[in-house]
Amino acid sequence: MDRIEIYDNGRAEIHTGDGVITVTSPNQAGLRTAAIIKARALGYRPVTRGRLSKLPIKRVLTTALVLAATCALGAASGWIVHGATLSKPATPPKTPEPKIITRTIHSSHLAGANLFTCRTGTDGNGITCTGLNDTGQLGTLTAEITSYEIEELKNKPISIITAGRSTSCAATANSVYCWGKNDTGQATGKPSNTPATPTAVLTGKGEITALTIGAAHTCAATGTSIYCWGDTSNGQIKDTGQTLTPTKMSLPKNIKGQIVTLESSGYVTWAQTKTGQWIAFGNNRAGEIPGAEKSSHIAPTEIK
Known part of the structure; x- marks a missing residue:
């Protein structure tokens, strides 16, 4: 037709x-x-x-x-x-909104280990710790306490919190405070059988940009430098059996960027710069540091 x-x-x-x-x-x-x-x-x-x-x-x-x-x-x-009919234009189907099925939050204002947790206030100031307190993990020597707002850190702006087995540390703008188990000097740089109350163990070295606690040692980053203290009997800081107070690590000469991440896995410490360079040091008997020969101690080495 x-x-x-x-x-x-x-x-x-x-x-x-x-x-x-x-x-x-x-x-x-x-x-x-x-x-x-x-x-x-x-x-x-x-x-x-x-x-x-x-x-x-x-x-x-x-x-x-x-x-x-x-x-x-x-x-x-x-x-x-x-064949034409008066009808409304077709409505395109709506794209379903994505649904959150899981959410992982990483926060520098919350840390916990070995049956205790420490957190900052909602405004980022001060620290309250809760849980087990048999070695001063909560910041007080009163073992019966299960929740404690740390007096020494009240109203101080906290930028980082980290926790080890029974030791905790927190950073303000340019100071690191540690408390808890201190038998190898991991809290204060000087070993003691008495748990440490919050102590300013590192200060005046510049802005604290990263912080970590290993099995029995602690490291903090300030810009392009790393300071470590505590046990080094397993080569985690230097190849020596002496316990060290905060000691500046010798980094590879080509490491120029600001260190923004520190992580410790027992006796090995890893660092990452803002530009993506990786550094590792510590005990490497199990070959934890890729590309390095197995040894009781590896000095800070760039990992590519």
Whole structure:
């Protein structure tokens, strides 16, 4: 059957017995008019108003406004729209919102180990510790206490907290305070059988950018430097059996960036700079440091 088909991409097709004639228009609303004018030029005419013409028009429209305009034109001209219905535009399906199935939070204001936890206040100031306190992990020597707000750190802005087996440390802008088990000097740099109360063990070396506690030693970073103290009998700081007070480590000469991460796995300490360089040092008998020969002590070495 001869017909006119109008598409929603600015194109109309006049189907006649002899073939298909295409009409285009940048104005979608005027496309039907252009097709009718072209059809009339070819000799096609409507029969009577309200009846199918020799050349029925088929159109699928996307908006009610355009459909109303074309229907009005059809009534005035004697042409009718074949197969078109007045309908609302289809609503595209909504993309479902992603759902959180798990969330992992890493916070420098919360630390815990060996049945105790320490956290800062909601404003980031001061520290409260809870849980086991048999070796002063909570910052007080009263073993019966199970929750304690550390008096020495009240109202101090805390930037980092870290916890070892029974020792904790916290950093303010340029000082490191440690407390708890101190038998190898891991809290104060001087060994003692009595647990340590919060003590400023490292201060005046610049802004503290990272902090970690190993099995029995502690390390802190200040910009491009690393200071360590505590037990070194297993080569975790230096190749010596002496207990060290805060000692500046000798880093590879090509390490220039600020150290932003410190992690200890027992007797090995890892550091990472802001530019992504890696440094490792400590006991390497089990080959924990890749690329280094197994040894009781490996000096700070860049790992590539």
